Structures are given as structure tokens and as C-alpha cells.
Amino acid sequence: MTEFLEALIRGLGIGSVYALLALGFVIIYKATRVVSFAQPAFMLTGAVVTSYLTPALGFVLVTGLSFFLSVAAAAIVTALLALVLERVLVRPMVGRAVFVIAIITLGIDIAVRTVVTGYIGIGARPIGFPWGIETIQVLGLSVQIRHLVMMGTVALLGGLLYLFFQRTPFGLAMRAAAFDQEAAMTQGVSVGAVFGTSWALAGGLAAVAGALVSTGAGVDRQLWVIALIALPAIILGGLDSLGGAVIGGLAVGVVEQLVGSYQRDYAPWLGDNVATVAPYALMLLVLLVRPYGLFGTPEVRRV
Amino acid sequence: MRINKLGLQTGAVLAALALVATGCRGGDDGGGGGGGEGAIDAPGVTSEPCPDAVNQDNGCIYLGTISDLSAGPFAALGGPITDAQAAFWQRVNEDGGIEGYDIDATEYVRDNLYNPETHSQLYTEIEPDVLALAQTLGSPTTLAILDRMKEQSVIGAPASWTSLWGFEDNILESGSSYCVDAMNAVDYYVEQDDAQSVMAVGFPGDYGGDGAAGAEAAAEANGIEFAEFVETAPGAEAQAGAVSAIVRADPDVVILGVGPTETAVIVGQAAAQGYQGRFVGLAPTWNPALLESPAAEALQGLFTHAGPWGSFGTDTPGHEAMRTALGDVDPNDGYTSGWAWSYPLKAALESWLSGDYDKTREGLVEAVGDLESVDFEGMLPEEAGDRTQDNDIFRQTVLSSVDPEADAGLTVLQDFTEGPSAAGFDFTGACFEG
Amino acid sequence: MSTTLPPKTEDGSSPVAPATPTDRRAKRTRLWGRPAFFQSYEQQLALFDTWSKRVGVAVVVVVGFALTQVFSDDILRSLALAFVLAIAALGLNMVTGLAGQVSLGHAFFIGIGAYTAAAISGDPEARTIGYGIEEMWIWLPAAGLVAAVFGVIVAPIATRLRGLYLAIVTLGLVFLGEHVFREWSSLTGGAGVGRSAAEPVLFGFDFSDAGSDSMFTRDQQMYVLMLVLLLVFALAARNIGRSKVGRSFAAVRDRDMAAEMMGIDLPRTKTLAFALSSFYAGCAGGLLYTITGYFDPGSFNLLLSVQIIAMVLIGGAGTVSGTIAGALFVAMLPTIVRNLVAPNLTFISTLPSETPNVFQVEQILYGLLIVVFLLFEPRGLFGIWVRFRTYWKSWPFSY
Incomplete structure (x- = not known):
């Protein structure tokens, strides 16, 4: 039971990272109806920028604080980068076929990721997370502090996003644009600003996710692969549901960790490394029952 | 639906003509850019x-x-x-x-x-x-x-140091293979610490799989238990299965055939969960940046590197x-x-x-x-370059321990050593199954 | 779109003339300089409907064969690879360009084809599964058929989903498939090892084996083989596109509910699209690795799927010629960047440890060229052709 609960908490921790990434995908999708494949690059950018900032800030600040400030700064830097890339390379494509735009985001991903990877150097870069992989005892379970931090971050950022979308005028404008772009435009909403903001938000969220996921072993070149695991999470939750993204992300994390811990004992015939593909299997199962994910809006079709 | 016959016929004729024309080139690039003196007739x-x-x-x-x-x-x-x-x-x-x-x-x-x-x-x-x-x-x-x-x-x-290269005349490998390194590491810890059980954790195939095969062979030769080969995938977050398998089986020696990131995660987390055995990492597991990772302390305590030659310093x-x-x-x-x-x-x-x-x-x-x-x-010893014998597998490994003071974080623990398992093993092909 | 509707004349009637079975001459003759004027449905659906298309295709084919004399082996080899990728892209074009279902799962079907072909043709004595049937006319259709069967198996899930849901679910297929390929080492050789590919032997002639007395080099033979196969597959794709099946695909793409109203069975049509597309992917998979002779399970990943979808989109979705052009463009892009663009950037370091170095720049350019290309011509290469054609059609008047 202890082992089960510990795996569950690990899963919720990792799942929080997937949730952040999934939120980014969903925010962009809601605003622009495009799945942005540039998220892996932003995730890596956030991690690399953090790894450079933390030691620089570490001289003037207490450890711990410097890490969180660096993550915040990296999120802002990445958000700005996303904003610029959206404005220059994606905005001109508004109204074009969504898959053409998706391929453009993919080209952006290749280019940005290659540049950023150049700054990782020949080793894994330490991220400067103050607690490393230390564990603490919570109710008799040993829990890694970093997993708690991940959960806390997603709770905090999720709450802030909720306030932003529900309580601020611009959040309302974004919701309006997501609902009906033309109607929003006639009401004076700057749809261009909505597009830009959605990319900036998604870039910032991915940057935080990248920094958090590097707390275990530092930033390495293959880190971006994790962003692809957020894809089943968004489908699971439903492409246009922010709450669904969080729940989908957490579910994917938990399933991955539970399968990783127990599959060898209960279903060894599946082969090794099943945990890495378990999220996709879960996604297929859910879609068989609910073709628009758990919380997605079924598309209304008219002739 | 009727296919345009005329078009097809024309196409076929043209294609045939072109095929005949194709014959004119062909076989013209043997030799290549040979030397001007004519003494050496080799490309490049x-x-x-x-x-x-x-x-x-x-x-x-x-x-x-x-x-x-x-x-x-x-x-x-x-x-x-x-x-x-x-x-x-x-x-x-x-x-x-x-x-x-x-x-x-x-x-x-x-x-x-x-x-x-x-x-x-x-x-x-x-x-x-x-x-x-x-x-x-x-x-x-x-x-x-x-x-x-x-x-x-x-x-x-x-x-790379996969054992396959020992059987290819065109590949000029140097130093011992992963398979040999794993054997010598197991022999070393059987002799030094009286190890009773071995486990292998690694990527499948030419690298982790090669090391695991060596570990299994050495366990058999020493009459000790080979727990299992846990195949794992790249990625810091994909190691939960491997860690829990190590902690549960609690072997005396774990042979690691993964990348540096995975090494940090596996060693760090297994140690955090109370594992106290010995990790032996094959050559590509190490990177000096690991000393700055959260797992640095665990690595210093539990990790030994088994490679073909001494580290940078x-x-x-x-x-x-x-x-x-x-x-x-x-x-x-x-x-x-x-x-x-x-x-x-x-x-x-x-x-x-x-x-x-x-x-x-x-x-x-x-x-x-x-x-x-x-x-x-x-x-490397001079005989490591011997390619004249049929069985020219080099069987000596350098074991290094983690040392934050050393240039690349490793100092030699045991200079070129050849254990009885590797010495007595009959290499007939690559160790790993493919 | 390959089949444009005939334009209405001013009084609202269709310019399609009533065609009687005896009126064969009228069906053949086309009005000179009026490519959009059709006198019969048969004309409109003809394989090469205008004289200039016939000549154009003939010229391209002849030039294609003549290139064996012009280019060195390494370029022929890239081109041969590009031709096979074009076959795969033609398959994706059927499901994406014609039937409008975006699939990111193409790498999976390519993998199925590659392993089917390799297993049938493989050496029975080798460590991996092999049945020693080297004849291509056996393993090539088999590779396609097995992949098609998987396409049919997947279709029930796929027909329930639309748009991005479908894209990401088919992406899941790639990950699941990659996992199986890695684990099933008796078939695939396992991750990080791999196995030998199928042997390109046709009626006893091994294209991959150029003996010392041969007129051709190995790469010339493989190039010609792949070119011929591409022509065969392209012709078939064109025919499927103008058949009842192809037109029902287009109807589903344009408005699936409207298509349903007209009596097109949606699940059946989509299943057929997936089956045909997978057949092409399977055949391409079987052929792809005969050029290299060796492949490992890591090849069938998201990157391959994405590369092929980029080919279809850059080519301009829906057309056979556009898809082939797109495939050649995307497949040759790394070679072009490496050999033509990068060497001119002499101010960039060639030492891999320095940043930026020329290898990073190659990657960055590869990404950026795709972006820039689509930015300037979102309709793809076919869009450029349309603009070019329109320009000359209206020349000297620019509007």
C-alpha cells in the first residue's frame, strides 16, 4: 500500500508537469484552433534559461529563492520569445489550413530547439533546484520534495489562470474570441492580441514545466520528448477544456508511474518499458468511449 | 474508367529509350581521386x-x-x-x-x-x-x-564499445567491450566484496543489452545469482520501474547501461529509497556534470565506473x-x-x-x-592493438571511482584488470541478443 | 483538387456537351488553349486531360531517366530515397489530401510494410525472422497488404474521430508501434541493433548487386527501379483519384455530412481511404530500406510521420504531381542545405564543440526553410505552379 501511494504521489508530481504543458497546448488551441508543435522547444528554452540564471542569481540571493525567481524570469523570457515568434511567423498564416500552421510550428520547433540545445553544452546542465531529489516523510510515505513543488506550482498557476480568464477583462476577451472570433471582433476584441497572449501564456507554462522536470537530473538534450507525453493528456481531457488538460495531465502521470511500478509484476508479457507508451494506450481507450475526450465539447456539425 | 492508352504507350516507349540511354555511364567511379605520383592508388x-x-x-x-x-x-x-x-x-x-x-x-x-x-x-x-x-x-x-x-x-x-566490433575486420575498435567490462566488474566485486547477486539495468540492444549479457555470463561463471536484466527507456522520468526493481531485488551489484541522466536518477533515487549495494556504470554512463546533479552524494558513495581506459585526468x-x-x-x-x-x-x-x-x-x-x-x-597496453590472432578480443578493464577532485570526476580504482570470467569466456559473436 | 467542377456558362447551363457512345471523336478532341473547357465527363476525368500535360509528363519521365547520366551516385541515392518517400506521401495524400483525414500514423504503416517485406525476404539462417522469398513481386504486395489490413483494423477508431483528435490518436499509433517494434526483437533485431532489409530482387535480378561486369552502378540500378515504381504508383494514385472511389473521398473531405446525404457510406469510405493509404505506406516501407539495406526500430517515429505530412502539405494537398514535388523537396532539403547552402557559410565554425557550428545551422535552416516556404506559399508547390500558370495564361495582362 505504501508503495502504491508513493507511486501515486510520484505520478501526481510528474502529472503536474504534463498538466502545465497540456494547459499550454489547450490555451493555444482554444484561441487559434491549432495544435502548436513548438511547445517542446519552449519547454527546453525555459529549462536552459533557468539553468543559466540560477547560479547567476545565487550570488545575491539565498538558495531556493534564486531558483524560483529564475524560473519566473525564464518563463517571462520564453513567453516573450513565443510572442515574437507568433507575431512574425504564425500570425501571417491566420485563416490558412490548420495543418499547414501546425507544420510551421514544427519548423519553428526544429530551429529553436537546435539553437537552445547548443547552449546545453556537452554535459547535463544542473538546474540549481535547492532540494535536489531529497525526500520528506508525509504521513509515513517518503515523498520527493520536487514532486510536491510540482503539484504546488500547478495548483498556483492553475488558480492564477482561472482568475485571469474569469476575472480580468482581457481574460473575458480571450474567452469570447475562443467562443466566436468574428463576434468577438465586432465587440472590439483585438483577436491578434488574443493570439499573441495565448502563445505567450503557453510558452511561459512550458518554460516552467521544463524547469520543473529538470529538477531531477538537470537539463539534457532529450528533455523535450516529455512535451510529447502531454499530447495524450490533452486528448484525454478534451482539446478545448482547461480543466480537462489538468486532469488529463495528472491522469497520464499517475498511469505512467503505476504502470512503471507494477507492470513487471502483473503483466510481464507486455514487455519492458510499457510505461512510456501507457499514456497513449489510455488515450485510445478513452477515445473509444468518448470521441471528444473526457471534457471536450462535441463538435456541432451542420450541413 | 478507361486509361488513356496512347499516353501509356508513349510513356512506355520513352521509358524504354531512356533506359537504353542510361547504360552509357555506369561503373565509372572505381579508383577515384588517386595520387598524382601514381604510387598510391586509393581514394582520399x-x-x-x-x-x-x-x-x-x-x-x-x-x-x-x-x-x-x-x-x-x-x-x-x-x-x-x-x-x-x-x-x-x-x-x-x-x-x-x-x-x-x-x-x-x-x-x-x-x-x-x-x-x-x-x-x-x-x-x-x-x-x-x-x-x-x-x-x-x-x-x-x-x-x-x-x-x-x-x-x-x-x-x-x-x-562505441559494443562486443560486435570484435568480429568485424573493417572496424578498428580499441579497448574492451561493454560485455567484457561488465564481466570484469562482476569478477572484481565477487573477489573484493564477496558479492552474491547481480542485476543489470540498461537500454536494450547493443549497449545495455551487451553489458547485461556480460553480467549474466560472469554471474554464471562465478556461481552467483543473476537477478534479471531490467530494460529501461531514456528519460529522467521513465526510471520508476527500474528503481523499484532494484530496491525490491536488492542485489549486491547493479550493472548500469544507460545515459548520464538516467544514471543520476537511478542511483540517486535507489539510494534515497534505501538501496546500499554497488552500482557499476559502463563507459557512457559517466559525465562530470553528474557531480553537480542532485545525485552527486549517492554517486560518490555507491558508484564505480567500468571503462576501457583511464579517465581524462x-x-x-x-x-x-x-x-x-x-x-x-x-x-x-x-x-x-x-x-x-x-x-x-x-x-x-x-x-x-x-x-x-x-x-x-x-x-x-x-x-x-x-x-x-x-x-x-x-x-592502453600495446597488445590491445593486436589484430593478428583469430580471437583478438581485448579483455582488460579499468575500474574508476568517483572523485570530485579529479579532472573529469573519476580516478583509477583498479588499473587494467582481467577477471577469470572474461579470461575463460569463449567469444564467438556479439554478446547481446538481437 | 484534382476534379474541378465544370464552370457554369452565362445562361446557367453546364458546358458539358451531351456525349453519345458513338461520339468518340468529340471526346478525344479538346479545344486548343481552353484547358477548363470540357465537352464530356470523360474528358474531364481523363488521365492526362490536356496535350500539354501529356507532353509535360513525358518530358519529366525522360529527364528522370536521363538524370542517371548526369548525377553522381550519392545524389542518385538521395533521389531514389526521395522517390520511395514520394510513394509513401502519395499514400498519405489519399487519406489526407483526398479524403481530408489528417493522419500522423503513417510511420507506423511504413514500419509494418518494412518488417513484412524484410521478414518475407530475409535470410532464414539469420538471427531475425526470415523466410528467404527474395522476389519483389511477392514481398512488395505482401508488405502493402499487411499494412492495409492494419489500416482496416485501425479505421473503426479513426472513423469516429475528426480533425486534430484524429491526428493525435494516429500519433499514438506511432508510439505504440514503435514500442512493439523495439520489443519484438526476433522480428526487428531490437532497439539499437536492427536487421537487414528486404532484397530488391525481381525475377532473379538483384538491383542492389552491381557486379564488376555490370553496365550500371548499384545506385543507378536502384534509382531506375525506384523511379519506375514511383511512376507505377503515381499512375495508380491518379487513377484512384479520378475513379468513383477517389471522387467519394473528395466529397467526404469537402463536407462529410453532405457526402453522407448523397449516399456515400462514410465509415466505408474512410476505411477504404485508410486501407489504400496504408497499402501505399506499406509498399514504401518495404522499398525504403532496400536502398540502405539495414534499418532499426528507431526509424519509425514521429519525425518520419511529420516528414511525410510536410511533403503532402508543401506539395499542395490533393494532387499527385504536387505531392511528388513536395516529397522531392522535403527529402532533398537536407542534402541541398548540406551541399549547397552550408558550404557557403564559411564564417561559421565547423568544429562541433563551438556554438553556432555548421551542423546546427543545417538543422536550423531545415526548420526555417519549411516555415518560410509555407509562409510565402501556403498552398505549397502546387500553389506556385497555379500562380505560374495563371500568370502566363493572362500574360501580358497581369489581372
Whole structure:
């Protein structure tokens, strides 16, 4: 039971990272109806920028604080980068076929990721997370502090996003644009600003996710692969549901960790490394029952 | 639906005509750009000096490099290996070159992205212009060109230590394989600490799988328990299964065949969950950056490195020359490996040019087969370069322990050692199952 | 779109003339310089409906064969690879360009084909599964058929989903498939090892084996083989596109509910699209690795799927010629960047440890060229052709 609960908490921790990434995908999708494949690059950018900032800030600040400030700064830097890339390379494509735009985001991903990877150097870069992989005892379970931090971050950022979308005028404008772009435009909403903001938000969220996921072993070149695991999470939750993204992300994390811990004992015939593909299997199962994910809006079709 | 018959007929006739016309070229690129003197008839050898030559009077021998340099998974290794090899041949040239030739290993460097199709394509591009390959990185990638290397008598230095290379005449491997390293590590801990059980954790295939096969063979030879081979996937978050398997089985020795990131995660988390046994990492598990990772403490306590030669800071003339040649770089054993892998190629070129061999690629292959020893300047024993015997597998491993003070974080724990398992093992093919 | 509707004349009637079975001459003759004027449905659906198309195709084919004399082996080899990728892209074009279902699962079907072909043709003595039947006319259709069967198996899930849901679910297929390929080492050789590919032997003639007395080099033979196969597959794709099946695909793409109203069975049509597309992918998979001779399970990843979808989109979705052009463009892009663009950037370091170095720049350019290309011509290469054609059609008047 202890082992089960510990795996569950690990899963919720990792799942929080997937949730952040999934939120980014969903925010962009809601605003622009495009799945942005540039998220892996932003995730890596956030991690690399953090790894450079933390030691620089570490001289003037207490450890711990410097890490969180660096993550915040990296999120802002990445958000700005996303904003610029959206404005220059994606905005001109508004109204074009969504898959053409998706391929453009993919080209952006290749280019940005290659540049950023150049700054990782020949080793894994330490991220400067103050607690490393230390564990603490919570109710008799040993829990890694970093997993708690991940959960806390997603709770905090999720709450802030909720306030932003529900309580601020611009959040309302974004919701309006997501609902009906033309109607929003006639009401004076700057749809261009909505597009830009959605990319900036998604870039910032991915940057935080990248920094958090590097707390275990530092930033390495293959880190971006994790962003692809957020894809089943968004489908699971439903492409246009922010709450669904969080729940989908957490579910994917938990399933991955539970399968990783127990599959060898209960279903060894599946082969090794099943945990890495378990999220996709879960996604297929859910879609068989609910073709628009758990919380997605079924598309209304008219002739 | 009726197909336009006229169009089809015309097309067929035209195609046939074109096919006949195609016959005119063909078979015209044997030999390639041979030397001007006519003495050496091999591609990639010219009497012109190299670009930016050290010795303007020397001819030039071009060596190709196909490595993982930008976006592939092993780019963190490919870069240092390639740099070290450039420095190695630069030093050879500064010492006057080889028998009137300078060696160029920088003109034909290509990035394979660790993809066999790309690797094969790049090989086709550079093969007519190079004599041999200074580096061909990766197992599936090298296997994709091996048949043609044999056909075209191209030799190449690998950039991996899989046991498969011991059985390929065109591959100039140096040092012990993962399989041998794992055997010697198990033997060492059976002797030193009376280890009773072994487990292997690694990526499947040519690397982790190779080490696991060695560990299993050594466990059998020593009559101790081999718990299991836990296959794992790359990625920091994909190691939960491996960690829980280690903690549950609690073996005395765990042989690791993963990347540095996975090493940090597995060692750190297993230690955090109370595991107190011994981790032995094969050559590519180590990276000095691990000392700055959260797992540094656990690594210092539990980790031993089993590799083919001493780490970056080891005190041999070869290591010393490498450090001098590279100048101010972050110490990393990618450099050490790139440097060490170049010695057999240098020895082969020397004996090919000075000895009584056909001055063709075939002659070079013959010269490689006749190598009895290679001067590794102390990085490896001379007999490690012996390629004359049928069973020319080199079976000595260097064990190193983690030392934050050392150049690349490792100091020698046990210099070249050959345990009874490796000594008594009959190598008949690659250790790993594929 | 390959089948444009005939334009209405001013009085609202269709310009399609009533065609009687005896009126064969009228069906053949087309009005000179009026490519959009059709006198019969047969004309409109003809394989090469205008004289200039016939000549154009003939010229391209002849030039294609003549290139064996012009280019060196390494370029022929890239081109041969590009031709096979074009076959795969033609398959994706059927499901994406014609039937409008975006699939990111193409790499999976390519993998199925590659392993089917390799297993049938493989050496029975080798460590991996092999049945020693080297004849291509056996393993090539088999590779396609097995992949098609998987396409049919997947279709029930796929027909329930639309748009991005479908894209990401088919992406899941790639990950699941990659996992199986890695684990099933008796078939695939296992991750990081791989196995030999199928042998391109046709009626006893081994295209991959150029003996010393041969007129051709190995790469010339493989090039010609792949070119011929591409022509065969392209012709078939064109025919499928103009058949009842192809037109029902287009109807589903344009408005699936409207298509349903017209009596097109949606699940059946989508299943057929997936089956045909997978058949092409399977055949391409079988052929792809005969050029390299060796492949490992890591090849069938998201990157391959994405590369092929980029080919279809850059080509301009829906047309056979556009898809082939797109495939050649995307497949040759790394070679072009490496050999033509990168060497001119002499100010960039060639030392891999320095940043930026030339290898990073190659990657960056590869990404950026795709972006820039689509930015300037979102309709793809076919869009450029349309603009070019329109320009000359209206020349000297620019509007």
C-alpha cells in the first residue's frame, strides 16, 4: 500500500508537469484552433534559461529563492520569445489550413530547439533546484520534495489562470474570441492580441514545466520528448477544456508511474518499458468511449 | 474508367529509350581521386597538401567522420570525440605527418543525427573522397554501412564499445567491450566484496543489452545469482520501474547501461529509497556534470565506473598529450575516447605506408589485419592493438571511482584488470541478443 | 483538387456537351488553349486531360531517366530515397489530401510494410525472422497488404474521430508501434541493433548487386527501379483519384455530412481511404530500406510521420504531381542545405564543440526553410505552379 501511494504521489508530481504543458497546448488551441508543435522547444528554452540564471542569481540571493525567481524570469523570457515568434511567423498564416500552421510550428520547433540545445553544452546542465531529489516523510510515505513543488506550482498557476480568464477583462476577451472570433471582433476584441497572449501564456507554462522536470537530473538534450507525453493528456481531457488538460495531465502521470511500478509484476508479457507508451494506450481507450475526450465539447456539425 | 492508352504507350516507349540511354555511364567511379605520383592508388589520398596544411611539402590523406553532432541523442558525446580526433591528427601532422603525408580529419565531417538512413547517405557522399573513416558513430548506423565498407575496403574507427566490433575486420575498435567490462566488474566485486547477486539495468540492444549479457555470463561463471536484466527507456522520468526493481531485488551489484541522466536518477533515487549495494556504470554512463546533479552524494558513495581506459585526468603520456593538444576545455571523457580510438588508425596508416603493402584500400585492410601491437602511449597496453590472432578480443578493464577532485570526476580504482570470467569466456559473436 | 467542377456558362447551363457512345471523336478532341473547357465527363476525368500535360509528363519521365547520366551516385541515392518517400506521401495524400483525414500514423504503416517485406525476404539462417522469398513481386504486395489490413483494423477508431483528435490518436499509433517494434526483437533485431532489409530482387535480378561486369552502378540500378515504381504508383494514385472511389473521398473531405446525404457510406469510405493509404505506406516501407539495406526500430517515429505530412502539405494537398514535388523537396532539403547552402557559410565554425557550428545551422535552416516556404506559399508547390500558370495564361495582362 505504501508503495502504491508513493507511486501515486510520484505520478501526481510528474502529472503536474504534463498538466502545465497540456494547459499550454489547450490555451493555444482554444484561441487559434491549432495544435502548436513548438511547445517542446519552449519547454527546453525555459529549462536552459533557468539553468543559466540560477547560479547567476545565487550570488545575491539565498538558495531556493534564486531558483524560483529564475524560473519566473525564464518563463517571462520564453513567453516573450513565443510572442515574437507568433507575431512574425504564425500570425501571417491566420485563416490558412490548420495543418499547414501546425507544420510551421514544427519548423519553428526544429530551429529553436537546435539553437537552445547548443547552449546545453556537452554535459547535463544542473538546474540549481535547492532540494535536489531529497525526500520528506508525509504521513509515513517518503515523498520527493520536487514532486510536491510540482503539484504546488500547478495548483498556483492553475488558480492564477482561472482568475485571469474569469476575472480580468482581457481574460473575458480571450474567452469570447475562443467562443466566436468574428463576434468577438465586432465587440472590439483585438483577436491578434488574443493570439499573441495565448502563445505567450503557453510558452511561459512550458518554460516552467521544463524547469520543473529538470529538477531531477538537470537539463539534457532529450528533455523535450516529455512535451510529447502531454499530447495524450490533452486528448484525454478534451482539446478545448482547461480543466480537462489538468486532469488529463495528472491522469497520464499517475498511469505512467503505476504502470512503471507494477507492470513487471502483473503483466510481464507486455514487455519492458510499457510505461512510456501507457499514456497513449489510455488515450485510445478513452477515445473509444468518448470521441471528444473526457471534457471536450462535441463538435456541432451542420450541413 | 478507361486509361488513356496512347499516353501509356508513349510513356512506355520513352521509358524504354531512356533506359537504353542510361547504360552509357555506369561503373565509372572505381579508383577515384588517386595520387598524382601514381604510387598510391586509393581514394582520399592526394599529392597536393591538405587545406591549411601544417607541412606544405606533404601530400594529404583525407579521413571521414560521421558522428552525431547536432540534434541526435548522442550529440553530447559526438562533439568531444570529433574535436579530440581533430586535435589528435593535428598533433600527428605537427610531428611531421606520416611518411610524407599529412592527415586531414576535418574536411569531411558529417552529422548523422543518429539515423541509419542519414548515416548511409552521408557515407555515400564522402566515400569517394576519403581513404578511411576516423569515426563512425553508433551501432545501427555503422551496421547500415558495414557491408559497403567491406565491399569498398574502407576501414573505420567506431565510436562505441559494443562486443560486435570484435568480429568485424573493417572496424578498428580499441579497448574492451561493454560485455567484457561488465564481466570484469562482476569478477572484481565477487573477489573484493564477496558479492552474491547481480542485476543489470540498461537500454536494450547493443549497449545495455551487451553489458547485461556480460553480467549474466560472469554471474554464471562465478556461481552467483543473476537477478534479471531490467530494460529501461531514456528519460529522467521513465526510471520508476527500474528503481523499484532494484530496491525490491536488492542485489549486491547493479550493472548500469544507460545515459548520464538516467544514471543520476537511478542511483540517486535507489539510494534515497534505501538501496546500499554497488552500482557499476559502463563507459557512457559517466559525465562530470553528474557531480553537480542532485545525485552527486549517492554517486560518490555507491558508484564505480567500468571503462576501457583511464579517465581524462589519468597520468599516462597519451592522456598528457591529449590534455596539451586540447588546451583549455571542460574535461570530459568524450575527448579521451576520441583520442584513444585514433591510435590504431594511425598505426595502420604508418605500417601501410612504410610496409610492403599494395598502396590501395585493400592494402590498408591487409595492413590492419597484420597489426600486432599499437602504441597507445600508455592509454592502453600495446597488445590491445593486436589484430593478428583469430580471437583478438581485448579483455582488460579499468575500474574508476568517483572523485570530485579529479579532472573529469573519476580516478583509477583498479588499473587494467582481467577477471577469470572474461579470461575463460569463449567469444564467438556479439554478446547481446538481437 | 484534382476534379474541378465544370464552370457554369452565362445562361446557367453546364458546358458539358451531351456525349453519345458513338461520339468518340468529340471526346478525344479538346479545344486548343481552353484547358477548363470540357465537352464530356470523360474528358474531364481523363488521365492526362490536356496535350500539354501529356507532353509535360513525358518530358519529366525522360529527364528522370536521363538524370542517371548526369548525377553522381550519392545524389542518385538521395533521389531514389526521395522517390520511395514520394510513394509513401502519395499514400498519405489519399487519406489526407483526398479524403481530408489528417493522419500522423503513417510511420507506423511504413514500419509494418518494412518488417513484412524484410521478414518475407530475409535470410532464414539469420538471427531475425526470415523466410528467404527474395522476389519483389511477392514481398512488395505482401508488405502493402499487411499494412492495409492494419489500416482496416485501425479505421473503426479513426472513423469516429475528426480533425486534430484524429491526428493525435494516429500519433499514438506511432508510439505504440514503435514500442512493439523495439520489443519484438526476433522480428526487428531490437532497439539499437536492427536487421537487414528486404532484397530488391525481381525475377532473379538483384538491383542492389552491381557486379564488376555490370553496365550500371548499384545506385543507378536502384534509382531506375525506384523511379519506375514511383511512376507505377503515381499512375495508380491518379487513377484512384479520378475513379468513383477517389471522387467519394473528395466529397467526404469537402463536407462529410453532405457526402453522407448523397449516399456515400462514410465509415466505408474512410476505411477504404485508410486501407489504400496504408497499402501505399506499406509498399514504401518495404522499398525504403532496400536502398540502405539495414534499418532499426528507431526509424519509425514521429519525425518520419511529420516528414511525410510536410511533403503532402508543401506539395499542395490533393494532387499527385504536387505531392511528388513536395516529397522531392522535403527529402532533398537536407542534402541541398548540406551541399549547397552550408558550404557557403564559411564564417561559421565547423568544429562541433563551438556554438553556432555548421551542423546546427543545417538543422536550423531545415526548420526555417519549411516555415518560410509555407509562409510565402501556403498552398505549397502546387500553389506556385497555379500562380505560374495563371500568370502566363493572362500574360501580358497581369489581372
